[in-house]
Amino acid sequence: MYETLTYTGGVHKHEEITELIEDLGGFVLQENLSQMDLVITLAVPIEDVDKVQEKAKELLGTVKIAPMAGTEIAIVSPTLARQHLPHSACDISEYLRRYGAKDNMIGLSRGAGKGISRISQDEKKLIEEHDLAVFALGSFRECILDKTHLFEDLEIPVVVTGAPDIDVEDIPGASAYVGGLGRIPSRLKRGEHIRALRSLAETVEGILDDRRKEITEDPPIVPSILVKTEIENQIHAVKDVYSPAPVVSQLDGVRVKLNYDEYKDEIGKVKVDEYILEDVSEIRRSLMYDYILVKLLPESSIL
Known part of the structure; x- marks a missing residue:
């Protein structure tokens, strides 16, 4: 059983924390470097959390629980227009990242106005590639209730x-x-806004926890965290991706930010434990920039 954490510290001697994670049999889920500041989202065995905390203290860094790590969330706004973006939706996105989530902003093409708002099939499929969706809607009750067709x-x-x-x-x-x-x-800087963001984070965390419990009843043949690590180790092209998260872990799979047509066969041949990835997953084209979406098959599929 793994605990997901976020380490925040400086770049000086940061290799010591990554080496410790590897020695403990853990995984680095995401690593972001901004000037001299480093943020690492990681997973380590629960019994070894105190060792990570001790090392973080030694390096003058901090460690906190990241309950949404290993998930990908869609933050959906009715449009990309200024009345919907960037303020509330972007602040929601930024706040959820503090809890370890990898989120993507999605603006619908025809969401302006409660009378003409629409969502296309491609937009629905793109949203459904995520673990959970947050729809950031408006200020009026009627406007919200008249837009339930966007997600129902x-x-x-x-x-x-x-x-x-x-x-x-x-x-x-x-x-x-x-x-x-x-x-x-x-x-969103005022007290009532911060409290609302905190309530949102708690709500999302609760739903994701329920989803994890459902998955444990029939778990994937191989865990998504291990798949992410093996793809990063075996597919050299991943190291040339400029995105800070070239392989994104989801509850039941991973998103690989490589071109589907060029790399799908290579991804399918990745060895995970005694399995070949194409034998224990469905590998398909993502609607996000033709990336590769890997959805892991449950254990019941091989019975």
Whole structure:
């Protein structure tokens, strides 16, 4: 059993923390370097968390639990127009990253106005490539209730945000609703906004925990964290990807930021334990820049 953590510290001697993670049999999920600051999202056996904390203290860094690490979340806005972006949706995205989530901003092409808002099949499929979707909607009750068609038939959990207080039972297709986050033309810095963001994080964390419990009833043949590590070790082209997260871990798979047509066969031949990846997963083209999406098969599929 692994615990996911976020290490924050300087670049000086940072190799000592990564070497410790490897020695403990853990994994580096994501590593971001900004000037002299380093943020590492990692997973280590629960019994070894104290060793990571001791090393972090020695390096003058900090360690905290990252409950959303190993997940990919879609932050969906009705449009890319200024009335929807960048303030509330971007602040939601930034806040969830603090808890270890890898999130992607998605703006719908025809979401302006409650009377004409639409979502295409490709947009639905793109959103469903994620573990969970957060729909950042508006400030009026009628506007939110008239836009439930944007998400009511999605196959992944959906959390809806808006300004008014609404019972989630009145929102078809929503797993949860968090109020206090409407269309705000400034950064979310006030106390009530921070409390709403904290409530959103707790709600998302709870839904993801429930999803993890469902997966453990019929888990993947190989864990996604191990698949991520083996792809990074065996596919040399991954090292040439400029993205800070060339391989993104999901609850039931990974997203590889390489071209599908060029690398799908090579990805399929990756060896994970005694398995070949193409034998224990479905490898398909992602609607995000023709990346490679690997969805792992459950143990029941080989019975």
